[in-house]
Amino acid sequence: MSYISLTDSDREAMLAAIGVASVEELFRDIPDGVRLRRELELPRALSEAELQRHLEELAARNVADEVCFLGAGIYDHHVPAVVDAILQRGELLTAYTPYQPEMSQGVLQAIFEYQTAICELTGMDVSNASGYDGTTVAADACYVAKHATGRTRVVVTEATNPQVRQVVKTYAPGFGLEVVEVPHEQGATDPDHLREVSADAAAVLFQHPNFFGCLEPAAELAAAANDAGALPIAHVDLVSLGVLAPPGSYGCAMAIGEGQSAGNAMSYGGPHFGFLAARGDLVRRLPGRIVGETVDTAGERGFVLTLQTREQHIRREKATSNITTNQTLLALAGLVHLSLLGPQGLRELGETCLALGGYAKSRLVDAGLELAFPDRHTFKEFVVRTGRDAREALQSARANGIYAGYPLGRDYAGLDDSLLVAVTEKRTVAEIDRLAEALGS
Amino acid sequence: MNLIYEKSQAGRRGLKVPRPDLPVPELPEEHRRDVPPRLPELSEPEVLRHFTALSTRNFGIDTGFYPLGSCTMKYNPRINERLVGLPGFAGLHPLVEDDAAQGALELEWELQGILRELTGLDAVSLQPAAGSQGELTGLMLFHAYFADRGEDATRRKIVIPDTAHGTNPASVTMAGYELTPVKTDPRGNIDLDDLRGKVDEGTAGLMLTNPSTLGLFDENIEEIARIFHGAGALMYYDGANLNAVCGISRPGDMGFDVVHINLHKTFSQPHGGGGPGGGPIAVRHILEPFLPVPVVARDESGFRLDFDRPKSIGRVRAFSGPFGVFVRSYAFMRAWGPALTEMSEVAVLNANYLLARLKDAYELPFDRLCMHEFVLSARALKREHGVAAVDVAKRLMDYGFHPPTVYFPLVVPEALMIEPTETEAKETLDAFADAMLAIVREAAESPELLHEAPHDRPVRRLDEVRAAKQPVLRYAFGDVTNEGLPESVQARFNDEREIA
Numbered sequence: 001m002s003y004i005s006l007t008d009s010d011r012e013a014m015l016a017a018i019g020v021a022s023v024e025e026l027f028r029d030i031p032d033g034v035r036l037r038r039e040l041e042l043p044r045a046l047s048e049a050e051l052q053r054h055l056e057e058l059a060a061r062n063v064a065d066e067v068c069f070l071g072a073g074i075y076d077h078h079v080p081a082v083v084d085a086i087l088q089r090g091e092l093l094t095a096y097t098p099y100q101p102e103m104s105q106g107v108l109q110a111i112f113e114y115q116t117a118i119c120e121l122t123g124m125d126v127s128n129a130s131g132y133d134g135t136t137v138a139a140d141a142c143y144v145a146k147h148a149t150g151r152t153r154v155v156v157t158e159a160t161n162p163q164v165r166q167v168v169k170t171y172a173p174g175f176g177l178e179v180v181e182v183p184h185e186q187g188a189t190d191p192d193h194l195r196e197v198s199a200d201a202a203a204v205l206f207q208h209p210n211f212f213g214c215l216e217p218a219a220e221l222a223a224a225a226n227d228a229g230a231l232p233i234a235h236v237d238l239v240s241l242g243v244l245a246p247p248g249s250y251g252c253a254m255a256i257g258e259g260q261s262a263g264n265a266m267s268y269g270g271p272h273f274g275f276l277a278a279r280g281d282l283v284r285r286l287p288g289r290i291v292g293e294t295v296d297t298a299g300e301r302g303f304v305l306t307l308q309t310r311e312q313h314i315r316r317e318k319a320t321s322n323i324t325t326n327q328t329l330l331a332l333a334g335l336v337h338l339s340l341l342g343p344q345g346l347r348e349l350g351e352t353c354l355a356l357g358g359y360a361k362s363r364l365v366d367a368g369l370e371l372a373f374p375d376r377h378t379f380k381e382f383v384v385r386t387g388r389d390a391r392e393a394l395q396s397a398r399a400n401g402i403y404a405g406y407p408l409g410r411d412y413a414g415l416d417d418s419l420l421v422a423v424t425e426k427r428t429v430a431e432i433d434r435l436a437e438a439l440g441s
Numbered sequence: 442m443n444l445i446y447e448k449s450q451a452g453r454r455g456l457k458v459p460r461p462d463l464p465v466p467e468l469p470e471e472h473r474r475d476v477p478p479r480l481p482e483l484s485e486p487e488v489l490r491h492f493t494a495l496s497t498r499n500f501g502i503d504t505g506f507y508p509l510g511s512c513t514m515k516y517n518p519r520i521n522e523r524l525v526g527l528p529g530f531a532g533l534h535p536l537v538e539d540d541a542a543q544g545a546l547e548l549e550w551e552l553q554g555i556l557r558e559l560t561g562l563d564a565v566s567l568q569p570a571a572g573s574q575g576e577l578t579g580l581m582l583f584h585a586y587f588a589d590r591g592e593d594a595t596r597r598k599i600v601i602p603d604t605a606h607g608t609n610p611a612s613v614t615m616a617g618y619e620l621t622p623v624k625t626d627p628r629g630n631i632d633l634d635d636l637r638g639k640v641d642e643g644t645a646g647l648m649l650t651n652p653s654t655l656g657l658f659d660e661n662i663e664e665i666a667r668i669f670h671g672a673g674a675l676m677y678y679d680g681a682n683l684n685a686v687c688g689i690s691r692p693g694d695m696g697f698d699v700v701h702i703n704l705h706k707t708f709s710q711p712h713g714g715g716g717p718g719g720g721p722i723a724v725r726h727i728l729e730p731f732l733p734v735p736v737v738a739r740d741e742s743g744f745r746l747d748f749d750r751p752k753s754i755g756r757v758r759a760f761s762g763p764f765g766v767f768v769r770s771y772a773f774m775r776a777w778g779p780a781l782t783e784m785s786e787v788a789v790l791n792a793n794y795l796l797a798r799l800k801d802a803y804e805l806p807f808d809r810l811c812m813h814e815f816v817l818s819a820r821a822l823k824r825e826h827g828v829a830a831v832d833v834a835k836r837l838m839d840y841g842f843h844p845p846t847v848y849f850p851l852v853v854p855e856a857l858m859i860e861p862t863e864t865e866a867k868e869t870l871d872a873f874a875d876a877m878l879a880i881v882r883e884a885a886e887s888p889e890l891l892h893e894a895p896h897d898r899p900v901r902r903l904d905e906v907r908a909a910k911q912p913v914l915r916y917a918f919g920d921v922t923n924e925g926l927p928e929s930v931q932a933r934f935n936d937e938r939e940i941a
Contacts, residue, residue: 003516003709003776004787005866014794014867018810023786026793026810027689029658034695040688041558043551045778048520055772059529061544063537070534073759080456082489084526089496090503094517097715099509100834100844101905102898105442106499107714110492113445116915120478126914129715132570135759143615163759170733170755174581174616215472245474258759267525268545269535269760270570271717283912289715294908296901297893306908312573312611313849317620322611325571325705325720329713332492339445339488340455343477348458351465358466377469394538406536425459 062268066398067431069360071381071422072211072406073134073161074269075261077239078426083263083336087329097289097325101304108303111291111328114335121241121338122234122255123248124277129289130331131323134258135167137274138205138235140287140321141254142168143175144278145203145231147285147320148253152177154203155194157221159184159210160235162411168205177202187212187373187383191220198228203253207235209244212420213357213381214373219250226251238262238275238334240379242346243354254278263337264330273327273334284310287321289328352425353380360423360432367440372418381422383408383415386439390419397438402431404439442498442899445491446916449481455488479918498899499714500843506869508795510814510846510858511606511654513684513706518776521709521769530768535760539745546744549737549761552721552771559683559781560700561693562723566732567762572681573608574757575701575720576648578733579677580616581754582699582724583645585731586675589752596645596674602631604655604850606681609648618645625852629657629807631665640668646675651695652682652812654850654858656792658690666696675699675728683707684862685789685813688782698725708770719766733757787863788813791870795861798874802881806853814860816853823855828884828891830855835902836883838895840876 006014011023020026027035046054068076087093091106098104098111111129118127131137142154154172156165158181165181172179180201182194189206198204204225208216218234225232231253236244239261247255260272278286284307292306312319341349357380361371364384372383386393390407397404405419412418419439423432483491501507507514525531533545553565569575580599587593599618601609604625613620621639624632631649640647647669652658659665669676678697684707692700704710704719712718724732734753735746746761777784789812796805796815803817819830834844834857846858861870883890895901 003518004783004863005869006787006790010867011790014790018790018793018797020793020810023790026786026789027658029660029809029812030686030690031660031663033663034690036561036688036691036694040779040781042555042777042779042781043775045780046775048776051520051772051776052524054775055524055548055768056527056529058544058548059524059527061547062529062533063541064529064532064534066541068534070536072536074535076532076534082455082485085489086492086496088522089493091496091499091501092492092714093522093711094501094503094514095499095714096507096509096512096514096712099846100838101903102835102838102895102900103500103843104714105899106495106497109442109444109498110495110714112914112916116444116446117478117480119915120480132574133759135756136570136574163756166756167758170581170757171577171615173584174577176617215469219471241474241478243468243474244472246478265526265531266534267531268533268542268764270758270763271719271765283914290914292908293913294904296903298901300900302900302903304903304905304908306905306912306914308909312607314607315611316607317610317614319607319611319614322573322577322608322615323571324573324606324608325703325712325718326716327570327713328715329711330717332714336488336492337456339481339483339491340485341458341480342449342453342455342482343480344482345454345456345458346480347474347477348460352458352460354468355461355463355465359461359463377466377472403534403537403541428459429461429463 066401066403068403069405069421069435070403072420073258074266075422075424076266076426077261077424079263079265080337080340082340083333086336087333098305101302105302107328108291110332110335112293112303114331115291117335117338118275118277121238121246122277123246124255125280126283127275127277128286129291130327131274131276131288132327133270133272133274135164137256137276138164139168139171140276141233141256142177142203144282144285146175146177148231148282149202151200151202153180153201154205155180155182155198155201157182157189157206159189159212160205160207161211164235187214187376188216189221191217191224194221195224198224198230201228201230203231203233205233205235209240209379212373212383213378214376222251239349243350259331259334263333271327271330273330285320288323288326349425353423356423356427357382360421363432363436364439367436369439381420383418383420385417386419388417390417393419393439400438402435402438404435442494444916445481448483448487448491451482453482453484455483455485505841506865506873507843508845508859508861509843510860511681513860513862515709515862516864517709517711518773521772524772525765525768543743545764546737548771549767550739550744552767553737555774556702556721556723559687560723561691562700563726564729564732565721565723566736567721567767568733568757569720569722570758570763571718572701572703572720573612575722576608576612577615578757579699579701579722580612580618582728582731583675585754586728587645595643598644600639600644600647602649603852604653605650606654606679609679629655630659630661633661633664636668640672640674642672644672644674646677648677648679650679650682652685655807655816656811656814657807657809658812662695670696681706682813685785687785689785698728704766704770709773710766710769717763717766719763719770735761784863791861791863791865795859795870795874799877802878814858816850817857818853819855819857822884826884826888828888830857832891833857833880835894836880836891837876838898842873842876
C-alpha cells in the first residue's frame with residue numbers, strides 16, 4: 001500500500017520549483033544537534049494483507065466470546081448495522097470540526113439533532129456536542145458548578161462509578177476544588193446524610209441508577225442539593241431514560257453520562273462519547289462545542305458552531321474549557337441508534353433490560369445466591385453475593401464460557417464476595433440460566 | 442433540509458428490540474417516566490436515507506483537498522476501519538481480566554514502544570483522550586514533579602509564545618497555573634531577549650509547538666532548552682505539528698520533557714467531524730512515576746494493566762484510553778514502518794511546493810522555508826480590494842476545496858494557514874494553487890464574487906451573530922415563541938450575562 005501520491009519526477013519538479021537541490025535542504029532550519037541522523041528503529045513495514053493478518057492475530061488473543069454479564073459503565077448492547085453504514089460515510093468520517101459551516105452542514109445538523117435528543121432524554125434545556133467520556137464530563141460539570149456558584153467543594157456519592165470519582169479527583173486540584181464522598185447505605189445514598197454534607201457545596205454529583213444498578217432516591221438527593229444552593233448533577237444511562245424519569249423532571253441542574261450504551265461497540269473502552277446537558281442559565285459556562293440554528297444570506301435555515309466566545313480558540317486562558325477535539329462521530333452513532341429506536345423502542349429496550357434483570361435476580365436467588373441489596377429496585381444491573389471470593393467465582397464461571405460480572409472488592413470494602421451483574425437486551429433466558437448454573441455450583 | 446424530527450410520523454418504527462416472554466418488574470411511581478422523549482419515529486430505510494442525505498451536505502478528506510492548517514487532514518486508510526471492527530477488538534469489554542485482553546494489551550504495549558522511539562522519550566501513557574487532555578495531563582505531571590521536590594508552591598508560571606494554539610493557555614488555567622506570554626521575533630522564532638527576562642525560579646515550564654503554528658522550526662530550540670532547564674523548569678511539547686518531523690527531529694532530543702501526540706492528526710485516526718482523537722503523552726524518566734494509571738506493563742506472565750503507582754496523578758479518563766484509536770494508529774505506523782521519515786519529508790515537500798507557488802501572490806510574513814505548513818496573509822488584498830481572508834476561504838469552496846485555517850495564528854493579520862499533508866498529489870496541489878492565484882485576480886476584477894461566495898454549497902454564508910445572540914440550540918417541536926424556543930428556556934438564556 002502507499003499513502004503518498006508523488007512520483008519521482010513530481011519530486012524533482014517540485015524541488016526545482018522551490019529552488020532547492022534536495023529534500024534534505026528543506027530541513028536546514030533544524031539545528032544539527034537535534035537532527036536524528038539514523039533510521040527509525042521501528043518494526044518493518046507491512047503490506048495490507050500482512051497488516052490484516054497481524055491485527056487478526058492480536059484480536060484473536062483477546063477473549064471476546066464469553067457470554068458477557070460484565071457492565072460497570074460499559075455495556076454489551078446491540079449496535080444496529082445502520083450505525084456502521086452511516087459511520088463509514090467518508091464525508092462524515094473524514095471531516096474535521098465544522099469551522100466552515102458551508103462545507104459542514106451535514107455534521108452540524110447531525111449535532112443539532114443530537115443536542116435535541118440529549119435534551120429530550122434528560123429533560124434539560126441545552127446539550128453540548130459531546131465530551132470525551134462519562135468520566136471527563138463529570139469533571140467538566142464540576143468546573144461549571146464551581147464558576148456558577150463561586151464555591152469550591154463538590155460532593156460525590158460513593159455509589160457513583162469509581163472511575164468517574166477518580167477522574168474528578170485527578171482534575172480537582174487544578175480546578176481548585178475539594179472532593180467529599182458520601183458513603184452508600186445498603187446500596188443507595190441517604191438523602192439526610194447528603195443534606196448534611198452539602199452545605200456550601202458547589203455541586204452534588206450522583207449516579208442514577210447508581211454503580212450498583214440501584215435506583216437512588218434521586219428527587220430527594222436533588223432537593224438536598226438545591227436546598228443547599230449546590231447544583232445537582234445526575235450521572236445517567238441514556239438507555240434507562242425510556243423508562244426512568246429524566247433528571248430535568250426532578251430538579252437537576254445538569255445531566256451527564258457515558259453514551260456508549262447508545263450505538264457504540266465496547267471496543268476495550270473507547271472511543272465512546274460523554275454527554276453533558278444543562279439548564280439554560282448555565283449555557284454560557286458549558287465546555288465544548290455547541291451548534292446553533294441560524295439563517296443564511298438567502299434566509300434559509302442553516303447550522304453553525306455557536307457561543308464560541310466560551311471556547312479556547314477565542315477566549316484562550318479565559319475559556320470555559322480547553323476541549324477542542326471531542327467525540328462527534330461516536331455521538332452521531334448514538335443519535336443514529338436512538339433515531340432507529342424512537343420513543344417506543346427506547347422504552348421497550350428499557351423494559352427488556354428490566355425484565356431480563358428481574359429474571360436473572362430470581363434465577364440466582366433460586367440457585368442459592370444472595371442479592372447484596374435485596375430491598376432496592378434496580379435497572380440493568382445488580383449486585384449478587386457469590387458466597388466466596390468474587391474473583392474466584394468469576395474465574396470458575398469463565399471456565400463455562402460465562403463472564404459473570406465485575407468483582408466489586410477492588411472498589412468497595414465489604415463486597416469482596418460480590419459481583420456486579422449486567423443484563424442487556426442481548427442476553428437470553430438460556431444464557432441467564434447458564435449464569436445461574438455457573439455461579440450456583 | 443428537514444430535521445429528522447420533522448420527518449417523524451407517530452407509530453413508525455426503525456428497530457425491533459428483543460421482547461422475552463417475561464414479566465417486566467414494576468418501577469415505583471416516582472421513578473417512572475411519564476412523558477416519553479420526543480425521539481424521531483422513522484423506519485430503518487428512512488433513517489439510513491436521512492443520514493446519507495446529511496453526509497452529502499458535508500465535505501471530508503474523501504471528498505477532496507482539505508488543507509486546514511494545524512489539523513493534518515491526511516488520507517485515512519480504509520484497512521484501519523476494517524481492523525478496528527474485528528470482533529476480538531470491537532466486542533472486548535474494557536474491564537475483563539488481563540488474561541482475556543492479551544492481544545489488546547500487546548497492541549498498546551507495542552504502540553507505546555513506537556511512540557517512545559518517535560519522541561525520543563522514556564515512558565508513555567496512552568490514556569489522554571485528545572491533545573488538549575494530553576496538555577492538561579502534562580501540566581498535572583509538572584505539578585506532581587515539583588510537589589515531589591517541594592517546589593510546587595513557588596513554581597506557578599507557564600511560559601507560552603503568542604503563536605500558540607488556544608488550548609495551551611486554556612490548559613494552563615485548568616491546571617491552576619499562571620500564564621506568562623512570550624513574543625515572537627522577526628524570523629518567527631521565540632524572542633530570546635523577551636524569554637530570558639521571563640524565566641526564573643518561579644517558572645514551572647514552557648509549552649511550545651515546534652514547528653510552530655507559523656510552520657517554522659524554532660532555530661534556537663537548543664538555547665531555549667538551556668534557559669528552561671537551567672532554571673530548573675520543565676518543557677512541554679505540543680505535538681500538533683509532529684507530522685513535520687517524524688524521524689527527522691525528536692522532541693526528546695530537542696530537550697522536551699513531556700510530549701503529547703495527536704493520533705488523529707499525525708497517525709491518521711479519522712477526525713469524524715470533530716472527534717474522536719487520541720492524545721497519548723510521552724515523558725522523560727524523571728516524570729514516569731507520576732503518569733496516570735493504569736500503565737501497560739509486561740512481565741513473564743504476559744501483559745497487564747499496572748495500577749500500583751503510588752506517585753501517580755491518578756486517572757484522567759476511563760480505562761486505558763481510546764482503544765479503537767490505538768488500533769487505527771498502530772496499523773498506520775506498521776504500514777509505514779521505518780520509512781515513516783518519508784511521511785514527514787513528503788509533508789514538508791508538499792508544503793514548500795505550495796508555498797513556492799503562492800508566495801508572490803500573497804504576503805508571506807516570515808520569508809523562510811516552511812515545514813509541514815505555512816501561513817500567508819491576505820492583508821494586501823484587504824487593503825487594496827476590500828477582500829478579507831474569510832472571502833478567500835469562502836471562494837475556495839466554489840473551486841471545490843476546503844478552505845485553509847483562517848485568522849490563526851493571531852500574530853498574522855488576515856492569516857491563511859495552509860497544510861497540504863503528505864498524501865496529496867502534485868496535480869491537486871497545482872489545482873489548489875491555480876485557484877488561489879485566480880482568486881487574487883478575481884479580488885481585483887470582481888470582488889463581489891468573493892464577498893458573495895460560496896455560490897454552490899448547500900447553504901450561503903450563515904449569520905453567526907444571530908446564532909450567538911438568539912441561541913436556538915435544539916429543535917422546539919412546534920412548542921415555540923418567535924425566537925424558536927420554549928418561552929421558559931428563552932427566559933433562562935436571557936437570564937445569564939456573558940461571562941466576563
